[in-house]
Amino acid sequence: MSEFSKIYFIGIGGIGMSAIARYYKTKGYPVAGYDRTPSDLTRQLEREGINVHYTDNPDYIPKDVASTLVVYTPAVQEDLGEMVYVREHGYTLVKRSRMLGELSSGQTCLAVAGTHGKTTTSTLLAHILTESGSGCSAFLGGISKNYGTNLLVSQTPVFVAEADEYDRSFLQLFPAVAVITAMDADHLDIYGTHEEYCRAFKAFASQVSRKVIIKKGLDITSSDTKAKILTYSYDDPSADFHASNVSVDGLGHYIFDIIYPGGVIKDVRCGVPGWVNVENSVAAAAVCVSQGLHPESIKASIGTFEGVLRRLDVHVASPSLTYIDDYAHHPRELSGAISSIRMMYPGRKLTAVFQPHLYTRTRDFAGEFAEALSAVDKLILLDIYPAREEPIPGVTSEMIFREVTAPEKVSLSKEELMDYLSKEPVDVLATFGAGNIDRFIEPITKMLKERLEK
Numbered sequence: 001m002s003e004f005s006k007i008y009f010i011g012i013g014g015i016g017m018s019a020i021a022r023y024y025k026t027k028g029y030p031v032a033g034y035d036r037t038p039s040d041l042t043r044q045l046e047r048e049g050i051n052v053h054y055t056d057n058p059d060y061i062p063k064d065v066a067s068t069l070v071v072y073t074p075a076v077q078e079d080l081g082e083m084v085y086v087r088e089h090g091y092t093l094v095k096r097s098r099m100l101g102e103l104s105s106g107q108t109c110l111a112v113a114g115t116h117g118k119t120t121t122s123t124l125l126a127h128i129l130t131e132s133g134s135g136c137s138a139f140l141g142g143i144s145k146n147y148g149t150n151l152l153v154s155q156t157p158v159f160v161a162e163a164d165e166y167d168r169s170f171l172q173l174f175p176a177v178a179v180i181t182a183m184d185a186d187h188l189d190i191y192g193t194h195e196e197y198c199r200a201f202k203a204f205a206s207q208v209s210r211k212v213i214i215k216k217g218l219d220i221t222s223s224d225t226k227a228k229i230l231t232y233s234y235d236d237p238s239a240d241f242h243a244s245n246v247s248v249d250g251l252g253h254y255i256f257d258i259i260y261p262g263g264v265i266k267d268v269r270c271g272v273p274g275w276v277n278v279e280n281s282v283a284a285a286a287v288c289v290s291q292g293l294h295p296e297s298i299k300a301s302i303g304t305f306e307g308v309l310r311r312l313d314v315h316v317a318s319p320s321l322t323y324i325d326d327y328a329h330h331p332r333e334l335s336g337a338i339s340s341i342r343m344m345y346p347g348r349k350l351t352a353v354f355q356p357h358l359y360t361r362t363r364d365f366a367g368e369f370a371e372a373l374s375a376v377d378k379l380i381l382l383d384i385y386p387a388r389e390e391p392i393p394g395v396t397s398e399m400i401f402r403e404v405t406a407p408e409k410v411s412l413s414k415e416e417l418m419d420y421l422s423k424e425p426v427d428v429l430a431t432f433g434a435g436n437i438d439r440f441i442e443p444i445t446k447m448l449k450e451r452l453e454k
Contacts (some may be wrong), residue, residue: 065089065395120166139159273344324430351428352432
């Protein structure tokens with residue numbers, strides 16, 4: 001990309017796009033871009049000196065066509081004015097996933113793929129490598145709470161990437177070592193069937209050169225990849241890597257041993273709560289063992305990991321009032337997060353606010369969402385967040401709502417939420433979703449902290 005002197009991003013506020021924008025900013029390039037709405041992330045980009053605008057206006061695009069590279073995300077609509085302009089005027093356009101592939105080429109790529117768990121696992125992996133002193137560059141799918149960013153830059157030629165299956169993006173990566181956390185059906189608007197979705201993961205596995213570390217039970221075999229296949233699990237002793245002697249301290253943090261081929265890492269304390277993070281820790285440790293890191297370095301770094309924004313993120317914690325936010329937007333993610341919260345706060349009433357993400361995902365998994373959400377004591381269900389999609393006739397959050405069997409449930413618009421919560425007694429409150437439900441984190445936190453002070 002050395003022939004370009006300016007980088008322009010269409011959809012710069014996306015988590016993956018913003019990491020690439022930050023990278024080029026650190027390399028001294030003039031970086032600018034468009035996004036539809038301001039967010040905490042775009043405001044942070046602006047504070048870092050990146051020009052971001054929120055009006056679809058080609059006047060903002062640099063006019064020197066030959067020296068400007070345009071990076072775009074497939075989440076942006078094809079008929080967006082700026083997309084039409086750059087196509088008509090002959091700019092070089094590169095999809096985000098291809099840029100990630102270009103940046104990783106020539107380095108030892110360690111990639112984490114899967115329907116869920118990939119953001120926390122890849123962020124923990126990057127943290128262990130950084131804390132241990134071996135170092136890595138990392139392009140993450142969430143904001144690391146240890147570093148306050150989704151980008152780490154190092155001189156070490158090790159590249160950690162979250163490998164996103166949406167739009168087959170991960171097929172631009174050719175990792176030395178890869179983790180596959182889950183292959184539950186998702187993005188059926190892209191893939192059509194679960195079988196086709198799984199075929200994409202098999203194609204990803206075929207591009208791995210050294211080791212594929214899969215969640216025990218996933219259908220990846222030696223016919224799918226030339227790389228060595230290893231397995232990991234939360235506690236299945238038949239997996240190559242697994243946890244043993246698992247216990248929980250008074251703050252919901254897990255203490256456990258990690259069993260690996262030829263050894264054991266004893267008394268690991270997970271720095272973030274929730275049983276799902278034991279499994280994520282085992283997966284990250286598996287990669288680090290394969291990279292030759294010292295077991296004590298792995299143990300210490302897991303203990304200092306602070307997690308990822310919006311992943312079992314505790315904002316208010318008291319014996320009488322607790323508030324957690326989580327990005328879960330797939331039925332299996334919801335089930336994992338809800339069961340983790342139940343184990344963290346046994347015997348307490350759990351109220352969940354869920355904002356479904358995408359019409360297609362709601363249509364395809366309404367029954368599974370209802371089953372997952374039926375495990376809470378009270379559900380507050382919001383309208384669907386459309387993201388990149390147009391409405392589908394007959395597809396609404398009511399499809400989920402009518403099948404939920406939780407003891408209490410209510411359906412609201414997001415405009416009604418704060419007023420409703422202001423009058424609602426809560427014990428443990430959790431907000432879930434990948435849409436704009438994150439805009440409620442700050443006001444809910446403020447309201448509940450004020451309630452505690454009364």
